[in-house]
Amino acid sequence: MAMKPVKVSQLNSYIKRILQTDPLLGNVSVIGEISNLKFHSSGHVYFSLKDESSKINCFIPSDLFRSIRYELADGMEITATGYVYLYEKGGTYSLNVRNIEVEGLGNLSIAFEKLKEKLSKEGLFDEKYKKPIPTFPYKIAVITSETGAAVRDIVKIIKNRNDIVDILIYPCLVQGSGAAEDIAKAIEQVNILFPETDVIITGRGGGSMEELWAFNEEIVARSIFASRIPVISAVGHEIDFTIADFVADKRAETPTAAAQLAVPNIFEYREYVKTLNDNLHKNLEWLLKHKEQILKGYDIQNFISMFENKTALWEVKSERLINDIYSAAEAKTSEYENNINSFKKSLDELNPMNIMERGYGAVLDRDGKLTGSISGFVPGDALTVVLPDGRACCEVKNVRREI
Amino acid sequence: MENIKKDTLTFEEALAGLEKSAEALRQPNTTLDDAMKSFEAGLEYYKKCQEILGKAKQKIEVYTR
Numbered sequence: 001m002a003m004k005p006v007k008v009s010q011l012n013s014y015i016k017r018i019l020q021t022d023p024l025l026g027n028v029s030v031i032g033e034i035s036n037l038k039f040h041s042s043g044h045v046y047f048s049l050k051d052e053s054s055k056i057n058c059f060i061p062s063d064l065f066r067s068i069r070y071e072l073a074d075g076m077e078i079t080a081t082g083y084v085y086l087y088e089k090g091g092t093y094s095l096n097v098r099n100i101e102v103e104g105l106g107n108l109s110i111a112f113e114k115l116k117e118k119l120s121k122e123g124l125f126d127e128k129y130k131k132p133i134p135t136f137p138y139k140i141a142v143i144t145s146e147t148g149a150a151v152r153d154i155v156k157i158i159k160n161r162n163d164i165v166d167i168l169i170y171p172c173l174v175q176g177s178g179a180a181e182d183i184a185k186a187i188e189q190v191n192i193l194f195p196e197t198d199v200i201i202t203g204r205g206g207g208s209m210e211e212l213w214a215f216n217e218e219i220v221a222r223s224i225f226a227s228r229i230p231v232i233s234a235v236g237h238e239i240d241f242t243i244a245d246f247v248a249d250k251r252a253e254t255p256t257a258a259a260q261l262a263v264p265n266i267f268e269y270r271e272y273v274k275t276l277n278d279n280l281h282k283n284l285e286w287l288l289k290h291k292e293q294i295l296k297g298y299d300i301q302n303f304i305s306m307f308e309n310k311t312a313l314w315e316v317k318s319e320r321l322i323n324d325i326y327s328a329a330e331a332k333t334s335e336y337e338n339n340i341n342s343f344k345k346s347l348d349e350l351n352p353m354n355i356m357e358r359g360y361g362a363v364l365d366r367d368g369k370l371t372g373s374i375s376g377f378v379p380g381d382a383l384t385v386v387l388p389d390g391r392a393c394c395e396v397k398n399v400r401r402e403i
Numbered sequence: 404m405e406n407i408k409k410d411t412l413t414f415e416e417a418l419a420g421l422e423k424s425a426e427a428l429r430q431p432n433t434t435l436d437d438a439m440k441s442f443e444a445g446l447e448y449y450k451k452c453q454e455i456l457g458k459a460k461q462k463i464e465v466y467t468r
Contacts, residue, residue: 136414146465155463163459170466266456269418273452276421280445283428287438290431 009088016086019093025084030056030095034076047072049080049095057094059085069180069217070102071114077107099177108209112216115243119218124225125246131230133250133261137198139166140262141229143186146171149205150234150255157259162266168194174204179214184223191228200227201258202244203234215242224248234258353388362386374399412448414455420448 006014019025032049039045043062048055058080060068072078082097102108119125140158144150151169158167172186173179183202190197202224204212214220215235224231224247233248234255245251252258348354352362363371364384371383381396412420424445428438 159461159463163461164456166462166464168464168466171468266459270456273418273421273449273456276418276425277445277449279425280421280428280442280449283425284438284442287428287431287433291435 008091012086012088012091016088019084019086022084027081027083028095029079029081031077031079032056034072034074034078037072037074045072047074049078057092058082058097059094060097060100064098068100069177069213070100070108070111071118071218072100073110073114076102076110077104078102103210105209108213108216112243115216115218115221116246119221119243119247124221129225131249133230133232134198135264137165137263139168139194139197141168141170141190141194141197141200143170143172143183143190143200143202144204144255145174148174150174150203153205153255154201154234154259157256158263161260162263164266165263168197173214175207175211175214180217180219183214184219187220187223187227187231195228197229199262200229200231201234201252201255201262202231202248203252203255203258204236205255206236206240212236212240212242215244217243220244221247232258232262356386356388374401412451414452417448417451417455421445421452424448 030049032051032055035048035050035055037045037047043065045060045062045065047058049058050056070078079101080095080097081099081101082095084093085096086093102111123129142151142154144154146169155167155169158165168190170186170190172182174183187200187202190200203215212235215233221243224233224244230249232250232252233242233244234252234257235242235244236254238253250261252261356362362385364386365371365376366382368384371377377383377396377399379396379398383394383396385392385394424441427433427441428445433441
């Protein structure tokens with residue numbers, strides 16, 4: 001039956017109604033490889049899903065994109081769930097995506113590397129943001145599944161090492177959709193409700209990459225980074241590395257290792273403190289003994305004999321000094337005596353009396369001065385002649401000069 | 404000689420203080436006066452350590468939302 005011609009918009013409107021009321025197309029999951037991935041500045045995301053022979057345009061509105069658990073990249077195979085939408089103006093249809101699942105190691109590794117690169121560029125893994133893990137915590141918060149193996153291991157190890165620290169188990173989902181939001185919320189809540197917490201341990205036991213994926217989601221990484229309380233990540237086994245491990249203040253290889261890292265062995269500390277106290281007493285005893293030994297060295301008898309030895313030495317020294325002074329004085333005296341004797345001899349030799357004894361006399365003029373010459377004598381002058389036994393007053397009769 | 408702020412002392416500080424006090428007594432040239440001060444400080448630190456280590460009142464609770 002032929003239909004009356006209709007307008008384009010009427011046709012598109014009709015098709016739209018057919019498509020959007022179809023129960024299958026209203027909620028369909030499509031497997032395909034991402035190509036032409038574009039992030040619009042508005043926050044909406046556009047890409048195509050393709051297989052070997054066909055492709056479909058896909059659209060993720062910005063508000064839904066934020067809840068997508070994986071970083072997307074061209075070449076990744078994904079399962080996109082959504083509904084088929086018709087754009088009436090253009091007559092094109094697309095898959096309006098509500099959720100994306102990624103499976104398989106290869107695809108997950110692509111998402112992992114992309115997020116790692118993105119957060120690393122932002123500096124979330126920088127060493128400078130790592131908070132130190134307190135060495136003596138009083139409260140540990142464990143954010144994990146209440147029923148998992150991880151919480152049992154952690155509690156067991158903590159109890160074996162420490163009977164002081166309080167343990168707060170904050171239950172959360174650790175796998176599947178919603179787990180990442182749950183973990184992130186838990187970290188935030190512990191910071192708000194239990195600010196006295198010294199360390200947070202978050203993690204879970206081993207599993208496949210899909211099972212551990214919550215710890216590879218951006219929302220968890222951001223909440224660990226924002227936590228004021230230091231966070232130890234403890235996800236899976238030694239070989240499992242997650243984004244949470246990179247952003248955590250400390251990565252523990254396993255939940256057991258996290259418990260060992262987080263709390264000190266109190267029983268060892270108790271022993272150690274006892275030993276230190278013993279040492280304190282022993283060392284004091286030793287020091288006092290040591291001082292006593294030194295005091296014994298300062299014994300009074302010792303001091304007296306030391307003093308006696310010293311005085312004897314001083315006596316000998318002073319005797320020697322006195323002798324030295326005496327002999328020096330004697331030497332000086334005899335030197336003076338010799339000098340005096342030789343002066344006396346010279347004086348004796350020069351004594352005028354000696355000449356007089358040989359018959360000479362000294363003639364003094366009127367003024368009593370030795371003359372030694374006739375010049376100036378005139379007859380009638382009074383002279384005095386001195387001889388050893390006295391003086392004679394004379395008068396000059398005449399003067400004869402000898403030539 | 405430092406004053407020991409007994410109430411605000413952390414375990415790490417008390418332990419370090421005890422270690423230091425014990426070590427100070429091993430120096431032969433420590434004066435008797437200093438030795439007695441170190442010893443007394445050491446006893447205070449030891450008491451503080453004991454006080455902290457003695458509080459074995461571990462609480463394990465599961466938070467319910």
